[in-house]
Structure formats: structure tokens, C-alpha cells
Amino acid sequence: MKEIGIISGKGGTGKTSIVAAFAGLAKNAVFADCDVDAADLHLVLEPKVKQTSDFSGGKQAFIIAEKCIGCGKCKDLCKFDAINLNGKGNDIVGKTFTVDPISCEGCKVCVEFCPVDAIEFNDQINGQWFISETRFGTMVHAKLGIAEENSGKLVSLIRKETKKIAEGQKKDLIIVDGSPGIGCPVIASITGADLVLIITEPTLSGKHDLQRVAQLAVGFNIPVLVAINKYDLNPEMADQIEKDALEHNIKVVGRIRYDKAFTKAQIMKCSVIEYTCSAVSEDIKALWRNVIYALG
Amino acid sequence: MKIAIASGKGGTGKTTIATNLACSIADMGKTVQYLDCDVEEPNGHIFLKPEINETQTITISVPQVDAEKCTGCGKCGHICQYSAIICLKGTAMTFEQLCHSCGGCMLVCPAGAITEKQKEIGFLEIGTANGVKFGQGRLKIGDIHTPPLIKKVKANALREGIVIIDAPPGTSCPVIEAVRGADFVLLVTEPTPFGLNDLKLAVSMIRELKIPFAVVINRSEPDEQLTNQYCRDENIEVIFEVPDDRRIAEAYSVGKMIVDVLPDYKKDFVGLYKNISKRLEGTQRNKTT
Numbered sequence A: 001m002k003e004i005g006i007i008s009g010k011g012g013t014g015k016t017s018i019v020a021a022f023a024g025l026a027k028n029a030v031f032a033d034c035d036v037d038a039a040d041l042h043l044v045l046e047p048k049v050k051q052t053s054d055f056s057g058g059k060q061a062f063i064i065a066e067k068c069i070g071c072g073k074c075k076d077l078c079k080f081d082a083i084n085l086n087g088k089g090n091d092i093v094g095k096t097f098t099v100d101p102i103s104c105e106g107c108k109v110c111v112e113f114c115p116v117d118a119i120e121f122n123d124q125i126n127g128q129w130f131i132s133e134t135r136f137g138t139m140v141h142a143k144l145g146i147a148e149e150n151s152g153k154l155v156s157l158i159r160k161e162t163k164k165i166a167e168g169q170k171k172d173l174i175i176v177d178g179s180p181g182i183g184c185p186v187i188a189s190i191t192g193a194d195l196v197l198i199i200t201e202p203t204l205s206g207k208h209d210l211q212r213v214a215q216l217a218v219g220f221n222i223p224v225l226v227a228i229n230k231y232d233l234n235p236e237m238a239d240q241i242e243k244d245a246l247e248h249n250i251k252v253v254g255r256i257r258y259d260k261a262f263t264k265a266q267i268m269k270c271s272v273i274e275y276t277c278s279a280v281s282e283d284i285k286a287l288w289r290n291v292i293y294a295l296g
Numbered sequence B: 001m002k003i004a005i006a007s008g009k010g011g012t013g014k015t016t017i018a019t020n021l022a023c024s025i026a027d028m029g030k031t032v033q034y035l036d037c038d039v040e041e042p043n044g045h046i047f048l049k050p051e052i053n054e055t056q057t058i059t060i061s062v063p064q065v066d067a068e069k070c071t072g073c074g075k076c077g078h079i080c081q082y083s084a085i086i087c088l089k090g091t092a093m094t095f096e097q098l099c100h101s102c103g104g105c106m107l108v109c110p111a112g113a114i115t116e117k118q119k120e121i122g123f124l125e126i127g128t129a130n131g132v133k134f135g136q137g138r139l140k141i142g143d144i145h146t147p148p149l150i151k152k153v154k155a156n157a158l159r160e161g162i163v164i165i166d167a168p169p170g171t172s173c174p175v176i177e178a179v180r181g182a183d184f185v186l187l188v189t190e191p192t193p194f195g196l197n198d199l200k201l202a203v204s205m206i207r208e209l210k211i212p213f214a215v216v217i218n219r220s221e222p223d224e225q226l227t228n229q230y231c232r233d234e235n236i237e238v239i240f241e242v243p244d245d246r247r248i249a250e251a252y253s254v255g256k257m258i259v260d261v262l263p264d265y266k267k268d269f270v271g272l273y274k275n276i277s278k279r280l281e282g283t284q285r286n287k288t289t
């Protein structure tokens, strides 16, 4: 079984649309939406949810107002400015301390050092993840709660569960839709993958971001391929990107022309290939063949 | 006044709006600072072309274990919630990449074997660009300490004048770190189903943080009304629409500013700024009365 991670460095390069098209082209694959911060793949694949589970990425402190003696030890020790003196009073003090759940990183320091054990430390539900069926096969995806953290942990969980399903169903390919950037969710999306495909665009920003994300993937010893979406918006820039990539021994394995079909397909909730059989679909199919060939 | 420019989805034109807004405000003769908090992929410099006159290395505190003093009691590994310090075979080992710098291990160590040391996570570059004070964070490749780096970039915000914060995409910890403390947030979106889905997530996030905000629709098209409809239904102001114009896309692709290539837009960005400050005056007045 092989696993391919599709990432972009810069956002908005058409990564998810291309993943959706690949989903239709893949013969025997399972899909994982690891762009948990801004998950969009479900808008095209229209998954029917078969199983829903809670995701807990960590714990959080909670001060019991009745027990707090207002000493302020917690506030002194918290490195995340998560503790405020704005809780309701009790028999001992006029105002008690509270924990701001958005700022709390669940480090447990306040819990450990509270002299009267007034702080509880509870599992936090940070989101939900789903196993679903789509017209192209099984998909694992998630919904991170509002203003929640731990997206890296959620990504790792989704990949682990996808792998289990792929093994159970004897599938030979996992396609992962990764997130933009170079931070923890991206690293969690690609570590241990067999291949990374970076979707970029022919702009200076795209070129700049590609350099950073490619360096990241190469640093993790994962084979990297690049595809340039909307290449005809600036063919010279596309050539430059290809030249840059080659200098770093990275192959550009696809060029996809600009086509409003990307947006129109989204509106129709279908992949670009389902939407049209024009040249842009041929570009994507050619890219797919090259990717499969590279996977071996 | 701090204005943060954010977007759920990446690539909607956040940086375009942020840089053009900053330049237009500078042209009005006001003091303005642009802070690129998209530290994983900072791109504002491509458009503003700043002259960088100071680069600082940004570090965080991580534990350092003195093996001589460590008794192998394991208390550090017990308190650490991130598996960043583990006691194995009688001595504590650290995994700096996972450390959140909470200081817990140092506080609990009964042998005084743990001290603080500094770990490099990225850089802060400061300079000027056409009257705009410029600052950007750049995360070291392979590092994952995005939120602490953003915090350090924001610590350089001007106290007086207007600060434009270019936030990272998404809706989780890095974005929250970037927009927290802002007086106003502009959510930049594009009129596509993906854009709308991610806008909805961003709106819930900003509402949770209780910061006043408005929406900017980039690459707007007259026959794509889904986003406008959503904003109407939710009572959200669409404060600015940038039409889908190939000339803007071309300028963007080679790192040029809209206000340089199509100077007519300058008055729109000035209008956007005036609109925001008017709205803020309104809320400030509500607060005091």
C-alpha cells in the first residue's frame, strides 16, 4: 500500500480540486482530508457519514469557584496568560480566578501548584472525525471545533485511521489532502508518506512558498513532485518555477491550464473531470498518470 | 488601532488587501505598520519590497537537564503534557520540538536539575517600505512553533498609529494568536463554494473571540451572489469588493501592488480604511456610554 500527500505551501492553488479529481481517477484508493483547519473536500465528494467519533487532543484546566482562595499562584505560574481574576466571589474572596479556555494550552502547571486543589483538569473535546462513504470510495475526515488547537494531532489520527481502513479493504493507495503552510498540521500530513505532490501556481508568492515547503518535505526525506496549476496565467513564471525545482532535483510532473471549470465544478459539487472533458481535464489526467508512475 | 486581515481559506488575497491597505494609509500621511504574521509562508515582502535594517533571532525557552544532578525520579515526565521530556533509564531526555515552554518540568524537579535554555524557532525582520513600517516573522523550516513566533512578532506592534496584521490562513491556533487583541478583523474571501465554507468557519471563530469584523470579497463576480447572500442572512457587512480583474491577477503574479498598477484603486483602499475607523469610533463610543 502506498500513501501520497498532496500539499501546497501557499493556499488557494487548487489543491483540493485536484485531490477531488484524483479521487475519481484512482481505482482502488481511500481518501483522507487532513486540511482540518479548512476542510473542503467533502463539498465535492459528498460523503455519507457512517461513523462519528469525538476527538480529544488534550486537557484543559478549570477553576472551581467555590474552592478558590484567590491567592493568584495559578496566574503567576501560567505562561499563556490564560488566568484572569474575573470569576464570581465565594465565602472567602470577593472575586475568584477563572481559566480562559481559548488561551489555556492544558499544561497542568496551575493544577499541580494550586495550594487548595481548586483546579480540575479535564479531557477536552476538540472536534469530531468521521468515516464516510463517497461515490469514489471510503473517506476519513474531521471537523475541528471552533477556535480549537491540536490540529496536528487530529491529522495524525485521521491518517492512522485511514491506514487501518485501507488495510482492511485491501486498498493499494491512500490519497491525503494536506493543509497549507509548513507548520505542525503539514508535518503531520506528510511524515512517513511515500510521495508528496506540491501544487503551486505561477506567481512570485507561489514560487516563494514552494521553495519553503519543498525544503520541508526534502528535509523529511520524502520524494517530492510538483505540479503548476493555472500555469498559463504567467508562463514565464511557470518556466522559472520549473527551473528552480530542477536545480533542487525536484521534477515538475504536471501543468494544468487555467479554467473556470474549477469553480463551476465546485458549484455543481462535482470534480473538474466529472464536470468537463475539455483540455483541463486532460491536463489533470496526465498529471495523475505521472504521479502513479512515480509511485511505482 | 490594530486591524487584522484574516481568511479561513488560503489564497483568497489576504496579503493583497493587507499590503495595499497599508500603502494607502501611508499615502494619507498617517503612521502605519504592516506586520506579517503568516510566519510559515510570509509573502508581504514580495509586494512591499521593504528595506530590512534589523534581523532578530527569535527563541523560546526549553528545558536543559543536568545529568549530574538528575536523580531519575520522573516527575518532569509526569507533569509534561506534551511528551517533551521523558525520564528513561534513570535520566531525563528532552524533545525540544514538542515543548510548549510551560516551565512545568523546571518547577517540579526536586533536584534542581532542569534549567532554561533558548531554542531558535525563527526570525523577526524589521524595516521600512515606502513610508510603511514593516515587520515580518519567518518560521525556521521544520519547526512547528508557529504561535509563539507570531506572539513575538506582535510584541513589536506600534503603540500609536495603525497596525495592519497579516494573519495566517485557517481557523486554529496560529490564526487565533494573530488576531487576538485586534480592534477589527477583515475576513477576506472569494466567491466560491470552498471560499464560502471556510468563511463560515472563520466567522464562527471571530465571533467566539468577540472582535468586530467585516467581510471583503476578492475576485468578486456580479453573478456569484452566494457569499453576499450568506452575509446578508448573517447580518455581516461586506465592506469591500474587489472585482475579478485579470490585470490585478497579473500584477499579483509578478509581485506588484494593485495601487501601483491601477492607481484608481487607491481611493477604494482609503475608503476602506475610513470605513473601518468610522465603525471603530462607533463601537468605542458605545463602550464609553
Ligand code: SF4
Binding pocket: A060, A061, A074, A077, A078, A079, A080, A081, A082, A083, A099, A103, A104, A105, A106, A107, A108, A109, A110, A111, B102
Ligand atoms: S493548564 Fe497551563 S495553560 Fe492552562 S490555565 Fe493552567 S497553567 Fe495556564
Ligand code: SF4
Binding pocket: A107, B062, B063, B076, B079, B080, B081, B082, B083, B084, B085, B098, B099, B100, B101, B102, B103, B104, B105, B106
Ligand atoms: S517546559 Fe513544559 S512543555 Fe516544555 S518540557 Fe517542560 S513540562 Fe514539557
